[in-house]
Amino acid sequence: MSNSAPASASFAPRRLVAAALAAGALLGVAALPASAADHAFPQRQQVQITHVRFDAPGRDDGDNRTLNKEWVEISNSGRHGVNLNGWTLSDESGRTYTFRHYRLEGRSTVRVHTGRGYDTRHDVYQDRRHEVWDERDTATLRNDRGHRVDSVSWGRGRRH
Numbered sequence: 001m002s003n004s005a006p007a008s009a010s011f012a013p014r015r016l017v018a019a020a021l022a023a024g025a026l027l028g029v030a031a032l033p034a035s036a037a038d039h040a041f042p043q044r045q046q047v048q049i050t051h052v053r054f055d056a057p058g059r060d061d062g063d064n065r066t067l068n069k070e071w072v073e074i075s076n077s078g079r080h081g082v083n084l085n086g087w088t089l090s091d092e093s094g095r096t097y098t099f100r101h102y103r104l105e106g107r108s109t110v111r112v113h114t115g116r117g118y119d120t121r122h123d124v125y126q127d128r129r130h131e132v133w134d135e136r137d138t139a140t141l142r143n144d145r146g147h148r149v150d151s152v153s154w155g156r157g158r159r160h
Contacts, residue, residue, distance in 0.1 A: 046078035047104065048150040049141055054133035062130065067115030070131060072139050075109040086144030091137050097126045 049072060056069035072089060076082050084099040089112055097112055102124060104110055110122055114132050117125035126132065133139070136155025143149050 045150060047074065047076050047082050047084075047141070049073070049139055049152045050075040050109065052133065052139055052152055052154065054137060054154060055135060056131075060131070064115040064117075067128065067131065068113040068117060068125070070114040070133055071111040072133070073109050073111050074104065074141060076104045076106055079106045081105045087149070088142045090140050090142070091132055091134070093134075095128075095132050099124070 051073040053069065053071050056066050058066065058069070060066060074084075074089070081103050084102045084104050087099045088096050089099075090096040102110070102119070105121070108122070110124055113123060113125045114128050115125060116127045116129075117123065119125060134155070138151055138153040140151040141149045
């Protein structure tokens with residue numbers, strides 16, 4: 001009988017240690033996704049403004065051909081297409097173009113021209129009769145929720 005007392009006494013601490021280890025393992029597993037997300041590498045923006053031609057080559061005579069030589073390129077570097085419906089592209093003065101029924105396929109680019117024309121997979125048109133982009137300006141791309149996705153500034157004292 002004296003042998004059973006020490007066995008039960010040592011059994012209780014083992015049980016507590018096992019329970020504590022099991023609880024710690026469960027907490028560690030539950031916390032893993034949060035801590036893994038905290039240390040994940042930031043994802044590179046997939047949709048971004050990649051080039052701006054703010055000053056059309058040649059004379060600025062305001063005709064449609066000249067206006068369409070003024071454009072902003074937006075690229076999707078990801079593998080999957082992105083629905084740009086409701087996204088906006090605007091300048092510092094608040095002139096805004098809104099994408100309608102447009103999907104930017106993966107690893108592709110679209111040019112947003114200032115003038116009038118027929119939209120295609122690689123070219124869309126703002127249908128304006130006057131220039132948008134000034135020699136010193138900022139192009140801002142926002143998603144359909146109004147969140148800034150990307151912006152590019154140029155001109156004196158600004159990055160190109």
